[in-house]
Amino acid sequence: MNTAAAIATASKAAAPHIAKAKTAAKNTALLALAAELRAQANAIVAANGKDMAAAAKLPTALKDRLLLDENRIQAMLTGIETITALPDPIGEINNMRMMPSGIRVGQIRVPLGVIFAIYESRPNVTADIAALAIKSGNAVILRGGKEANHSNIAIGTCVQAALKHAGLPPDTVHVVSDTARSLVDKLLVSDGIDLVIPRGGRGLIETVTQKARMPVLKHLEGNCHVYVDSQANMTQACDIVINAKTRRYGVCAAAESLLVHKSAAATFLPEISTELLERGVELRGCDTTQKIIGSDKCQTASEDDWRTEYLAPIISIKVVPSLAAAITHINQFGSGHTDTIVTDSVGAWQQFMREVDSSSVMLNASTAFADGGEYGLGAEVGISTDKFHARGPVGLRGLTCEKYIIIGDGSVRA
Amino acid sequence: MNTAAAIATASKAAAPHIAKAKTAAKNTALLALAAELRAQANAIVAANGKDMAAAAKLPTALKDRLLLDENRIQAMLTGIETITALPDPIGEINNMRMMPSGIRVGQIRVPLGVIFAIYESRPNVTADIAALAIKSGNAVILRGGKEANHSNIAIGTCVQAALKHAGLPPDTVHVVSDTARSLVDKLLVSDGIDLVIPRGGRGLIETVTQKARMPVLKHLEGNCHVYVDSQANMTQACDIVINAKTRRYGVCAAAESLLVHKSAAATFLPEISTELLERGVELRGCDTTQKIIGSDKCQTASEDDWRTEYLAPIISIKVVPSLAAAITHINQFGSGHTDTIVTDSVGAWQQFMREVDSSSVMLNASTAFADGGEYGLGAEVGISTDKFHARGPVGLRGLTCEKYIIIGDGSVRA
Numbered sequence: 012m013n014t015a016a017a018i019a020t021a022s023k024a025a026a027p028h029i030a031k032a033k034t035a036a037k038n039t040a041l042l043a044l045a046a047e048l049r050a051q052a053n054a055i056v057a058a059n060g061k062d063m064a065a066a067a068k069l070p071t072a073l074k075d076r077l078l079l080d081e082n083r084i085q086a087m088l089t090g091i092e093t094i095t096a097l098p099d100p101i102g103e104i105n106n107m108r109m110m111p112s113g114i115r116v117g118q119i120r121v122p123l124g125v126i127f128a129i130y131e132s133r134p135n136v137t138a139d140i141a142a143l144a145i146k147s148g149n150a151v152i153l154r155g156g157k158e159a160n161h162s163n164i165a166i167g168t169c170v171q172a173a174l175k176h177a178g179l180p181p182d183t184v185h186v187v188s189d190t191a192r193s194l195v196d197k198l199l200v201s202d203g204i205d206l207v208i209p210r211g212g213r214g215l216i217e218t219v220t221q222k223a224r225m226p227v228l229k230h231l232e233g234n235c236h237v238y239v240d241s242q243a244n245m246t247q248a249c250d251i252v253i254n255a256k257t258r259r260y261g262v263c264a265a266a267e268s269l270l271v272h273k274s275a276a277a278t279f280l281p282e283i284s285t286e287l288l289e290r291g292v293e294l295r296g297c298d299t300t301q302k303i304i305g306s307d308k309c310q311t312a313s314e315d316d317w318r319t320e321y322l323a324p325i326i327s328i329k330v331v332p333s334l335a336a337a338i339t340h341i342n343q344f345g346s347g348h349t350d351t352i353v354t355d356s357v358g359a360w361q362q363f364m365r366e367v368d369s370s371s372v373m374l375n376a377s378t379a380f381a382d383g384g385e386y387g388l389g390a391e392v393g394i395s396t397d398k399f400h401a402r403g404p405v406g407l408r409g410l411t412c413e414k415y416i417i418i419g420d421g422s423v424r425a
Numbered sequence: 426m427n428t429a430a431a432i433a434t435a436s437k438a439a440a441p442h443i444a445k446a447k448t449a450a451k452n453t454a455l456l457a458l459a460a461e462l463r464a465q466a467n468a469i470v471a472a473n474g475k476d477m478a479a480a481a482k483l484p485t486a487l488k489d490r491l492l493l494d495e496n497r498i499q500a501m502l503t504g505i506e507t508i509t510a511l512p513d514p515i516g517e518i519n520n521m522r523m524m525p526s527g528i529r530v531g532q533i534r535v536p537l538g539v540i541f542a543i544y545e546s547r548p549n550v551t552a553d554i555a556a557l558a559i560k561s562g563n564a565v566i567l568r569g570g571k572e573a574n575h576s577n578i579a580i581g582t583c584v585q586a587a588l589k590h591a592g593l594p595p596d597t598v599h600v601v602s603d604t605a606r607s608l609v610d611k612l613l614v615s616d617g618i619d620l621v622i623p624r625g626g627r628g629l630i631e632t633v634t635q636k637a638r639m640p641v642l643k644h645l646e647g648n649c650h651v652y653v654d655s656q657a658n659m660t661q662a663c664d665i666v667i668n669a670k671t672r673r674y675g676v677c678a679a680a681e682s683l684l685v686h687k688s689a690a691a692t693f694l695p696e697i698s699t700e701l702l703e704r705g706v707e708l709r710g711c712d713t714t715q716k717i718i719g720s721d722k723c724q725t726a727s728e729d730d731w732r733t734e735y736l737a738p739i740i741s742i743k744v745v746p747s748l749a750a751a752i753t754h755i756n757q758f759g760s761g762h763t764d765t766i767v768t769d770s771v772g773a774w775q776q777f778m779r780e781v782d783s784s785s786v787m788l789n790a791s792t793a794f795a796d797g798g799e800y801g802l803g804a805e806v807g808i809s810t811d812k813f814h815a816r817g818p819v820g821l822r823g824l825t826c827e828k829y830i831i832i833g834d835g836s837v838r839a
Binding site: 255365421 | 441444445516522524526528530533535537538619620634638640641642658660661664665667668669672765767778779780782783784785786787788789790791793794795799800801811812813814816817818826827828829830831832833834835836837838
């Protein structure tokens with residue numbers, strides 16, 4: 012099954028079956044998937060070894076994304092088990108109310124249909140999205156990064172076995188093994204796909220948005236900011252910056268830019284710059300930053316730096332005259348992903364929360380928390396930077412919609 | 426302000442102001458709008474008279490859509506007053522929960538930003554969408570049908586006066602007075618517009634989907650079905666078909682197609698066909714239908730008929746062998762808008778509700794109820810036939826989204 016038309020047709024045929032599958036059958040498939048991944052852990056690590064060998068010359072952050080080891084496989088299993096334990100969103104009926112006309116109006120939650128996910132190098136995403144799709148009653152076509160292809164195929168084999176074990180159509184989840192770009196292009200104009208979810212940089216998002224005939228739920232890169240307010244607790248600010256920047260460089264929730272209120276700059280910048288430099292993080296600052304910490308320790312930031320998701324041990328630093336200036340900077344240069352304010356001021360938090368136009372706005376917390384698991388969603392398809400349908404980490408509900416149900420008694424409209 | 430760039434820029438500049446406007450200011454603007462429309466009723470009816478005169482040769486259904494009289498202006502006022510009384514959705518915080526890591530995670534409802542609505546001839550839509558945009562904190566660009574341009578401009582003047590009265594930026598609502606298609610094309614690729622909502626037929630939807638650079642919330646035509654099941658109460662079925670078809674021909678919620686279970690056909694079809702013919706409705710049926718009611722009373726339906734939204738006193742009729750066949754027909758030929766089943770069988774309803782892939786699925790109720798007002802939304806932007814973001818009648822909430830808020834205490838991720 013290699014052509015786009017064949018893949019789309021098979022997925023569309025599977026969709027009504029998974030849509031009406033009972034919760035028990037879906038959970039059986041998920042538990043079978045966890046068991047299969049555990050049983051095949053060695054084979055998966057071996058397949059990942061091939062990908063890692065081919066990736067030897069790639070940047071460290073990319074290799075970190077690509078790697079699967081026992082710990083990360085265990086994390087996949089935990090994610091799947093968490094999803095299994097979540098209530099099934101499909102079929103839930105909400106807001107059923109009696110209207111003055113005598114009809115009852117409510118909404119029922121249903122799957123979207125067929126979802127096409129395009130993502131980058133992290134192979135655990137294959138298992139996460141497969142599990143979320145099964146639980147939410149959707150068919151899914153998974154197209155991971157070509158550098159992770161061996162790993163993805165190995166995981167896909169486990170998913171197929173699990174679906175068969177549960178008596179569900181194996182075509183519910185299709186891992187695209189042919190990583191030619193032309194196949195993606197054809198899938199983007201295929202009938203029968205209800206939604207495409209691209210995860211990646213601006214290039215991918217723009218290409219997909221331009222080519223896709225179906226709706227697009229964009230998962231753009233994370234150019235995340237930490238803003239240290241004049242009313243910040245400096246110890247908290249330091250902990251948060253270090254965690255947000257250095258916990259893991261290759262993830263979209265990593266902080267890429269630090270904004271500091273001018274009244275906090277003279278005390279905070281020397282301290283944080285020492286901590287960051289000790290951890291091998293390169294600093295790129297505005298003029299004021301360079302004056303405070305020395306241009307020997309801090310390169311000059313260009314406007315490009317304000318826009319850049321480094322995914323590397325680099326951080327841009329800017330001193331801002333006010334909270335309003337910080338918000339303006341974030342809304343201009345950020346990617347609408349996740350931004351945090353460190354402050355003890357209720358007023359500053361209220362303004363930041365209201366005015367920063369990002370999928371997650373945080374108070375006194377590290378941007379590293381931006382993650383479906385941390386938000387209680389079990390796992391995530393990714394982090395939507397769109398304002399429509401689903402914003403922020405996308406879990407089960409993001410893969411569903413609500414349709415209206417109306418119950419009458421031979422009711423006619425006056 | 427006539428160029429697309431000027432309109433988009435002005436709307437984008439107004440958006441942050443209306444986004445953070447207090448509920449009281451927004452309600453003041455809405456009540457001022459209602460008062461202004463009442464005060465200017467004669468002027469609006471006169472402007473509408475110019476549109477009606479120019480539309481003299483257009484089809485009756487279109488003229489019915491276009492007409493504004495005292496009653497319809499009163500209905501606009503009632504809609505605006507209902508919207509004023511609704512709770513303000515902006516700023517509501519939901520699902521705030523403590524996570525195992527110690528962070529609190531919840532969601533806050535915020536406006537979308539700048540919305541571009543493209544719709545057809547009904548001028549009351551201008552007032553409805555303006556009111557919904559103001560209450561939901563969005564800026565909106567309104568481009569109605571060119572045949573309603575005098576009416577829309579007159580209503581737009583009232584909106585401007587109301588916004589000024591409330592101290593809100595007049596650019597919050599921009600009624601496009603230049604109805605050249607080229608202006609629409611330029612707006613569809615303008616920066617600063619967050620969403621386009623096209624309401625209309627397949628041609629409009631396809632053009633907009635193809636050209637728009639921003640997300641599209643599709644409001645496709647309503648090819649609505651009434652399915653009369655074998656277990657239907659025949660009196661209810663008759664009432665519902667008559668109401669759904671003849672209450673108002675020119676609206677998207679009107680039924681265009683009647684499906685009848687074979688075991689009900691011999692008794693139901695002669696009765697309903699007499700009632701429909703008496704009301705001047707033309708019948709187009711399948712072979713079985715023609716055999717039962719006579720080919721002198723019923724023309725032959727082509728496959729095109731199954732796809733057609735007539736918006737006229739015409740109905741297509743098909744006898745189906747089973748509920749499953751009815752559902753397959755609806756999902757193949759319908760527009761995903763609104764479909765109803767008449768039955769006393771719980772099992773049939775459950776299957777219809779689950780499997781019919783439309784924005785509203787109804788039981789023993791007329792499709793004519795598909796309307797934001799009837800669903801308790803106050804008024805509607807229109808009826809979304811998309812599965813994403815908002816499905817079915819779009820009211821205040823459909824013009825908002827939720828972003829995540831995270832509250833920590835110097836929290837860092839392990």
